[in-house]
Each structure stands twice: as structure tokens, then as C-alpha cells.
Amino acid sequence: MARGIRNNNPGNIRGASYQWVGETGRDKDGFVIFSAPQYGVRAMYRTLQTYRNHYGLMTPSGIINRWAPPSENNTGAYVAHVASVLGVAEHEAIPLEKYGELIKVIIKHENGVQPYSDEVIHAGIAAA
Template sequence: MSRGLRNNNPGNIRRSKVRYRGEVHPSQDPEFRQFSAPEWGYRAIFVLLDTYRVRYGLRTVTQMISRWAPPTENRTQAYIDAVCRMTGLSPDEPLDTRDRATMVPLAAAISRVENGTAAVMRDVERGWALFSD
């Protein structure tokens, strides 16, 4: 099982000063967040992508993934290409981070790239419900 799935952190969100609902404290992982259940990890993906749009003006898959998985650590263009292929989104199409039909497949695609296995859609949907409440 991948590190992200073991941590219930399907987006492999790194530790920082920001706190997320459902996060486990203290985390047993020195670099990445841990969540109490997968849906809380998916909720964190939705929160972070929404923050990218609202706070930083990142509106496209290219902009968001370039921040999520920077070229200094990742094959960012391959990541963008994979996400767009899986979701049918255009890399430079503005996204509505409050739109379930856009964001659920996007989070599932991020999880697939990060963990090498298909997301459990029930967990992604539960994460969306926690985010949108």
C-alpha cells in the first residue's frame, strides 16, 4: 500500500502549519499529513485546490498541478497530462473548485497519480460532502 493511502492522505499533502479537519495529531509521518479516514484526506484535497483558486488565483489544471507537484520534485508535465487524460479537462481551462462534477474526478485523478491505483469513489464522494457542507 502506498504511503498516501496508509496515511489516508491520497493527495500526499505535506505537513505545514495549516490544520485540516480530520487530521491526526501528532502525525507519525515526518513529511506528510495523516488523516483519520480517507474521506478527510479527500476533503483536504478539495480545500487546498479551492485555496489555490481563491487565495492564489490559480484557475487551471496546469496552474494547480504546477503548485501541487512542482518541477523541482516531480515530472509536472506528465502529471498534468495524466490528470487531463483521466478527467477530460483541458490543461488551461478555468476550473470552478466549487463544482462537484469537476472536482470529484480531479481529486480521483490526483489520487491515482499520487498512489498508482484508482481512487475509491465512495471515499472521494464522502470527501466532497465534507467539503461542501
């Protein structure tokens, strides 16, 4: 099972100086462990909102270059995948109404699977 699914952290968010809502600990590599996947989705959405509102990152290229930096990932392929699935250009702003889909694409790319229902995704977004 992929780390993100096992940790209820489908975005593979690393721990920070604060504790996330629903955080129960961190694994040996510093990735947050959540008590339920909705909390992991909530953290993803809040992170994406921070990217948008505080850093002006609204495009697949801007978002994914920060989410999955080239020093650790094949970011170019990740950006292309996100843009393709969402039907936007790599440097085109992603509409807010597509953020649920963006979360699903990130989950799939990070874990190789996207096992969560729309209800889980929407519950995480609503909790943000």
C-alpha cells in the same frame, strides 16, 4: 501500500502550521496522517478551493504546478495526465463539477491506484 493510502492522505498533503480536521499526526517525512480517507479527500478539496479562490489556479497546468512542483515531480507528465483524463486542455479552466474527477485523477497519479468509492470521494467533498 502507497504512503498516501496508508496515511489516509491520498493527495500526499504535507503538514502545515495548523492541524487539519481528522489529522492524527504526521509521518517521518512530514506528510499528514488522517484518521479516515474522507478527511484526506476533504483536505484535498479544501486545498483545491484555496488554489481556485485565492490564487486563481483553475487549469490543470496551474493546479498541478503548485500541487506537485517541478522541483520534486515530473510535473509536465502529471499535467498532461490530468488534462487527458478530464478532457480539457492543459490551460483550460476545470469546471467545478469536475472536481470530484480531478480528485480521483490526483489520487491515482499520487498513489498508482485510486481505491476509493464515489461515496468516500463525495463524503470528503461534502465535509469541506
